[in-house]
Amino acid sequence: MNDLKEFLLNRRTIRKYSSEAVGDDLLDDLLKAACRTSTTGNMQVYSIIVTRNEEKKRELSPLHFNQKMVTEAPVLLTFCADFNRFNKWCVLNNASPGYDNFLSFMTAAIDALLAAQTVCIAAESRGLGICYLGTTTYMANKIIEVLKLPAGVVPVTTITLGWPAEHPQQPDRLPPEAVIHEEVYSDYSDSDIRKFYSEKEGREDSHQFIRENNKTTLAQVFTDVRYKKEDNVYFSKILLKVLEDQGFMNNV
Numbered sequence: 001m002n003d004l005k006e007f008l009l010n011r012r013t014i015r016k017y018s019s020e021a022v023g024d025d026l027l028d029d030l031l032k033a034a035c036r037t038s039t040t041g042n043m044q045v046y047s048i049i050v051t052r053n054e055e056k057k058r059e060l061s062p063l064h065f066n067q068k069m070v071t072e073a074p075v076l077l078t079f080c081a082d083f084n085r086f087n088k089w090c091v092l093n094n095a096s097p098g099y100d101n102f103l104s105f106m107t108a109a110i111d112a113l114l115a116a117q118t119v120c121i122a123a124e125s126r127g128l129g130i131c132y133l134g135t136t137t138y139m140a141n142k143i144i145e146v147l148k149l150p151a152g153v154v155p156v157t158t159i160t161l162g163w164p165a166e167h168p169q170q171p172d173r174l175p176p177e178a179v180i181h182e183e184v185y186s187d188y189s190d191s192d193i194r195k196f197y198s199e200k201e202g203r204e205d206s207h208q209f210i211r212e213n214n215k216t217t218l219a220q221v222f223t224d225v226r227y228k229k230e231d232n233v234y235f236s237k238i239l240l241k242v243l244e245d246q247g248f249m250n251n252v
């Protein structure tokens, strides 16, 4: 148990991988573990697309903003919210599916994300490195084309998987008391916020980040550079259209 605690506390994202392949048996183990994850109503309303083909990776690369891990990692896994399979089963069995709505998308997206996190923990426990790609939801419309996802299926996250070729410093985290509330939510005073973010703001890497981005505060690096409102609005519109096109907004 102590080992598990240490393992969970010591993990970090890996973005550089050696060229060594991830063996089929190992990958099978990870995917089997994913399929054992808790799932809404035991419906398993997700699918996992395995990408190992170099040409497919090159096709996907620009859709992940050319992040190098996409072509360098031996394996990409794209986790999709998927009611397509379940709907078909319902129809074949004289049952009328009512899953063409936003709640059902959320249900399936939660299932997919939980399965993804199982793969991550299982992979890291075997010495593999992983990196999530948030770009999947930004470019879901194009990823749908490349991975040939039918109606009822929406990609929600991707992970890159491979043997680590780096051992980066562990990034900071907020202190646990910043995110944990006892019984009810306890809203933050200005001084709580200052206290909880002070360690992050005081770090040399944060100062470097601010200088590199020509900003005066760390928060501005997020609001003005990394996660800008205009980008959020633009990609929200694309994602909402994806949900509509894939049949999840029919009853709202």
Ligand SMILES: Cc1cc2nc3c(=O)[nH]c(=O)nc-3n(C[C@H](O)[C@H](O)[C@H](O)COP(=O)(O)O)c2cc1C
Residues within 6 Å of the ligand: 011, 012, 013, 014, 015, 067, 131, 132, 133, 134, 135, 157, 170, 171
């Ligand atoms: C949903 C999600 C999307 C992410 N997207 C990216 C990404 O597109 N590129 C990247 O390099 N890292 C990505 N990450 C990794 C985070 O940057 C990383 O988890 C965070 O900086 C904390 O680092 P750690 O995992 O090493 O503790 C993502 C993580 C999550 C959970």
